[in-house]
Amino acid sequence: MLRTKISLKNFFIFNSTYGPREGEEEKKILFFYPDIGKNEKLKDIGFIEALIKFTGTFSLEHTHTSANDVLTMKTKKTMKFFFEPEKNFWIVISLNVPFERKEKDKKEYIEYYADDVHDSVFKKILQRSYYNFRLFENTFEDNLVGDSQDEKIDHLKTKLNQFYTKYLLTINLQNADILDAIQCLQYKSIFYKTFFKIVNFINILISIKNLKIKKCIFLYNQEIVYSSVNPRDLFLINEYMTELLFPKFFQSMQRNSNQGGSEIETEIDGKFVTGNVSDESLHNDAPKLHLYSEGANNGECETYRMAIYNILNVSLVMLVEDDDETLGEEFCNEIRISIGPQMKIISKEISDNINQFQQIKNNDDNILEKYIYFNHKNFRFHACFYNNENAISNRDGKRNTQLSSSVMNLLCDLYAQESDNFHNNSEISSERETIIKTYNDFWIVRKFYNFRSFYLILHKNSTLIDIAEESQRLLSEIVKNVYFTNQK
Amino acid sequence: MSDISNFSDDDDSRQEDCALVDALSELNFEENNIENIRKRKNSDNQEQSETNSDPCSSNSLNFVDEEYDYLHDSEWINQKCQVFILSTAGKPIYTLHGDEDKLNPLFGLLQALVSVVSVSSNGNPDEDDDCIRSITAKNTKFVFLIKNPLILVGVNKSKRSEQQILNQLMDVYNQIIFIVTLKHMKNVYEKRNNYDLRKLVAGSERWIDHLLKDEKQTRISNNSFVSLMHSVRILPMEATTRDNITKTIQTNCSKIKNLVFAVLIANNKLITLVRMKNYCMHTDDLRLIFNVVECSESFKTAENWLPLCLPKFDPNGALYCHISYLSDDCEACLLLMTVDQESFSVLSNAKKNITEKLRRSNYMEAINEGIKDKGINLKTIGVPDIRHFLYKNKKNTQLLCSEITTPYNTLEQFERIEAMYYDLHNRIHRVSRPLKLIYEMHEHEIQLAWVTANYELYATFEPLVEKKSIIIAQVNKLLKYIKKEEDKIFMTGTHIF
Numbered sequence: 001m002l003r004t005k006i007s008l009k010n011f012f013i014f015n016s017t018y019g020p021r022e023g024e025e026e027k028k029i030l031f032f033y034p035d036i037g038k039n040e041k042l043k044d045i046g047f048i049e050a051l052i053k054f055t056g057t058f059s060l061e062h063t064h065t066s067a068n069d070v071l072t073m074k075t076k077k078t079m080k081f082f083f084e085p086e087k088n089f090w091i092v093i094s095l096n097v098p099f100e101r102k103e104k105d106k107k108e109y110i111e112y113y114a115d116d117v118h119d120s121v122f123k124k125i126l127q128r129s130y131y132n133f134r135l136f137e138n139t140f141e142d143n144l145v146g147d148s149q150d151e152k153i154d155h156l157k158t159k160l161n162q163f164y165t166k167y168l169l170t171i172n173l174q175n176a177d178i179l180d181a182i183q184c185l186q187y188k189s190i191f192y193k194t195f196f197k198i199v200n201f202i203n204i205l206i207s208i209k210n211l212k213i214k215k216c217i218f219l220y221n222q223e224i225v226y227s228s229v230n231p232r233d234l235f236l237i238n239e240y241m242t243e244l245l246f247p248k249f250f251q252s253m254q255r256n257s258n259q260g261g262s263e264i265e266t267e268i269d270g271k272f273v274t275g276n277v278s279d280e281s282l283h284n285d286a287p288k289l290h291l292y293s294e295g296a297n298n299g300e301c302e303t304y305r306m307a308i309y310n311i312l313n314v315s316l317v318m319l320v321e322d323d324d325e326t327l328g329e330e331f332c333n334e335i336r337i338s339i340g341p342q343m344k345i346i347s348k349e350i351s352d353n354i355n356q357f358q359q360i361k362n363n364d365d366n367i368l369e370k371y372i373y374f375n376h377k378n379f380r381f382h383a384c385f386y387n388n389e390n391a392i393s394n395r396d397g398k399r400n401t402q403l404s405s406s407v408m409n410l411l412c413d414l415y416a417q418e419s420d421n422f423h424n425n426s427e428i429s430s431e432r433e434t435i436i437k438t439y440n441d442f443w444i445v446r447k448f449y450n451f452r453s454f455y456l457i458l459h460k461n462s463t464l465i466d467i468a469e470e471s472q473r474l475l476s477e478i479v480k481n482v483y484f485t486n487q488k
Numbered sequence: 489m490s491d492i493s494n495f496s497d498d499d500d501s502r503q504e505d506c507a508l509v510d511a512l513s514e515l516n517f518e519e520n521n522i523e524n525i526r527k528r529k530n531s532d533n534q535e536q537s538e539t540n541s542d543p544c545s546s547n548s549l550n551f552v553d554e555e556y557d558y559l560h561d562s563e564w565i566n567q568k569c570q571v572f573i574l575s576t577a578g579k580p581i582y583t584l585h586g587d588e589d590k591l592n593p594l595f596g597l598l599q600a601l602v603s604v605v606s607v608s609s610n611g612n613p614d615e616d617d618d619c620i621r622s623i624t625a626k627n628t629k630f631v632f633l634i635k636n637p638l639i640l641v642g643v644n645k646s647k648r649s650e651q652q653i654l655n656q657l658m659d660v661y662n663q664i665i666f667i668v669t670l671k672h673m674k675n676v677y678e679k680r681n682n683y684d685l686r687k688l689v690a691g692s693e694r695w696i697d698h699l700l701k702d703e704k705q706t707r708i709s710n711n712s713f714v715s716l717m718h719s720v721r722i723l724p725m726e727a728t729t730r731d732n733i734t735k736t737i738q739t740n741c742s743k744i745k746n747l748v749f750a751v752l753i754a755n756n757k758l759i760t761l762v763r764m765k766n767y768c769m770h771t772d773d774l775r776l777i778f779n780v781v782e783c784s785e786s787f788k789t790a791e792n793w794l795p796l797c798l799p800k801f802d803p804n805g806a807l808y809c810h811i812s813y814l815s816d817d818c819e820a821c822l823l824l825m826t827v828d829q830e831s832f833s834v835l836s837n838a839k840k841n842i843t844e845k846l847r848r849s850n851y852m853e854a855i856n857e858g859i860k861d862k863g864i865n866l867k868t869i870g871v872p873d874i875r876h877f878l879y880k881n882k883k884n885t886q887l888l889c890s891e892i893t894t895p896y897n898t899l900e901q902f903e904r905i906e907a908m909y910y911d912l913h914n915r916i917h918r919v920s921r922p923l924k925l926i927y928e929m930h931e932h933e934i935q936l937a938w939v940t941a942n943y944e945l946y947a948t949f950e951p952l953v954e955k956k957s958i959i960i961a962q963v964n965k966l967l968k969y970i971k972k973e974e975d976k977i978f979m980t981g982t983h984i985f
Binding site: 047050051053054055057058059060069071072073074075076077078109110113114115116119406409410413417430431432433434435436437438439463464465468 | 559562565566570594597598600601604605616618619620621622623624625626628630643650911915918919920921922923924925926927928929930931956957960
């Protein structure tokens with residue numbers, strides 16, 4: 001029998017203060033997947049409540065958990081991750097640990113692989129499930145709408161139900177890997193000149209007062225080229241676009257062109273990705289986004305409407321001030337008539353760019369080794385072990401890596417160690433290097449300097465000294481490639 | 489027996505330790521023999537607890553406020569390492585810090601957590617039982633070891649891994665078996681589910697305390713790596729001297745029937761071990777002996793006769809153990825272990841003869857020289873960039889360490905480097921994906937961990953050694969030195985009566 005994959009056991013949200021009295025416990029349950037019997041749900045919730053109480057015993061009042069702390073509980077067969085994103089609201093995800101039926105001395109037994117479930121990955125997946133809700137629906141607290149307490153809770157429950165029933169279908173637990181832990185984005189590499197042209201174009205766009213555009217993201221072939229949105233929100237928005245909006249949009253484009261519309265025509269005419277394609281106004285269709293600032297203005301909410309305009313290979317995401325006239329007919333016309341043509345020019349320039357870039361790359365020695373490179377400050381990464389060009393934005397939602405699961409597991413281990421150091425603020429400033437060798441002669445080299453991390457995977461029987469030299473050479477080569485374009 | 493096997497600490501390094509010989513029956517542990525051992529033991533323990541005014545024992549705490557609330561005591565809460573032991577029925581047995589009687593609600597909660605998880609998969613006969621393993625909240629890890637009829641819980645705020653905390657709990661569990669024997673413990677719980685095991689452990693809690701507590705004054709010591717590496721350290725001496733000491737023990741003991749082990753230790757290191765043919769002493773058992781000897785001052789003043797159980801040797805039976813120090817001027821402790829409860833006077837005589845012979849041949853001086861040793865002095869080997877190292881000889885599970893010098897001879901720095909070794913060891917030995925080598929450059933040092941078929945090496949270097957070729961050259965030099973001095977720094981070969 002093969003090893004099973006990680007699977008979702010349950011996912012639930014509760015607030016203990018809603019059902020403090022006996023007989024009213026059911027009110028605590030705000031959302032529960034799968035829909036099992038009431039008593040079972042309450043038993044699971046009760047268990048989490050006990051864990052929270054128990055672990056709280058060992059920490060002083062003032063160091064109690066904050067929204068960033070994810071608690072974990074492991075049993076032989078399951079793992080639970082839970083956290084409190086808003087006061088008294090707890091979100092819990094339980095996973096079934098992969099297992100394999102084996103035989104020893106003619107007796108069957110089951111071996112569980114808890115080590116394959118990485119805390120660092122699933123903690124982030126849990127947190128993302130909340131941040132995604134907040135991005136589209138605002139906070140739980142804000143969704144307590146109604147006259148009576150019961151009405152408020154019912155409204156929140158409805159919202160949670162609508163959102164999470166769909167959302168849970170999109171979480172890809174089985175292919176979750178280091179990218180879910182680092183939550184960085186891969187940017188499209190282009191030449192400086194074109195890059196600054198785009199920056200300039202977007203700055204002008206934002207300065208046009210009557211359009212009320214506040215933030216923009218510029219994409220080429222659904223890959224990010226430039227963004228003025230903060231990295232965490234960008235990650236969520238990107239996920240939403242690549243997993244939901246773009247696939248739907250391109251499918252409908254396909255249908256249209258099959259139904260007789262000439263393909264060239266649709267390519268030349270820009271289209272709004274959001275809303276109904278034929279609509280003149282986006283006012284009612286554009287998704288509302290709630291962006292929460294961190295740091296100094298922690299917790300402040302800014303609400304925008306999101307419009308995406310696509311022409312040729314480029315897409316422009318515009319986050320527009322949310323008011324009564326937002327994204328009306330006038331806005332749409334303005335974009336079509338004066339913005340669209342400029343985007344067309346940029347699109348052609350990037351295509352040329354990429355052709356040239358490809359040539360330069362081909363002239364270089366081909367780097368056959370696999371690596372991942374990311375920047376902790378601007379949340380960008382570059383990986384070359386995914387089969388599809390853009391690791392995050394693939395339309396069937398499956399990541400296809402060329403790495404064996406054992407190497408991927410090691411990358412996750414190394415990343416977990418690194419991010420622990422990061423959180424403890426130790427050794428951030430210094431340059432560090434780690435080289436490990438596995439039993440099947442894989443070498444992984446990790447370098448960290450100036451907030452950049454670099455993991456290189458080599459497979460050969462070699463010595464530490466040789467590996468160190470080779471990685472140094474490859475690093476400078478790769479950095480040259482990655483930085484070829486849009487870095488200063 | 490669902491999955492405790494999974495829980496056990498059978499990682500690589502332990503598996504290769506000398507295995508228990510199957511034919512335990514050969515030893516003829518007679519039922520009533522063991523029964524007698526127990527009777528004697530209980531009375532011994534009672535005597536001990538009467539004479540011993542251990543501040544932690546529950547009787548002596550009566551004058552303290554019964555209502556004392558540890559759960560609001562910041563000192564208690566902030567303890568880096570806590571261990572709780574309870575019975576599966578929820579009865580408190582032991583807490584490292586505080587008084588277990590006053591922590592009743594906490595023990596109740598622990599028992600509830602364990603039982604909720606284990607019954608949650610009930611109802612489906614095909615499924616095997618689930619059991620709780622660990623909880624992590626911020627920087628605190630809670631690790632559970634369920635060994636029916638006991639539950640052990642470790643609460644740890646250091647950076648140790650779950651597996652390492654689990655190993656620590658295993659040591660504690662073995663220390664309990666060492667005192668009570670597994671069979672006896674199971675018997676009493678079979679008869680009375682809510683039995684209070686403290687009655688049997690009374691007086692020996694300090695052995696458990698000593699296993700867990702970091703005594704500040706002796707903290708900066710290579711001793712703390714012994715349990716990490718599942719190994720023992722050897723008192724260095726010339727091979728011929730060690731051979732002669734061994735021979736002295738052999739000649740004086742060869743005629744004594746039923747003698748299973750003779751162990752000579754000093755300063756937490758092994759000098760020699762002689763055993764009955766076909767029987768091995770497991771490293772884990774040896775570590776328990778070291779622990780007990782180190783924290784029992786009374787052994788220094790008189791001959792002792794105690795029944796002790798070596799859990800890896802036979803968890804269900806006890807050996808009678810004659811324990812005494814060689815003399816006032818030589819702090820080496822000799823343990824003679826037998827299955828024959830009547831042989832106290834025989835062993836006492838043998839010990840006298842051994843002491844006399846060793847004194848006459850000046851071997852006491854050699855032992856005293858060895859006691860002064862602080863570990864390998866790196867300056868004399870010519871490896872200037874190595875600051876400290878740990879070397880485990882995998883074949884005989886013996887550990888060699890270098891002297892702890894600057895910058896690691898302050899408590900703060902020692903604990904930092906100790907944590908780094910723990911982290912390194914955990915990563916290289918992860919059960920699901922072990923590694924052969926880790927090289928790591930940190931801010932304040934460079935570390936190298938290397939596991940081969942014959943040895944494991946963990947070395948710490950000066951931080952500014954840029955070239956890896958220098959590091960490799962010095963490692964090779966060190967390995968060459970160890971090979972050359974092997975006879976002196978390790979105990980090679982086995983000795984039987």
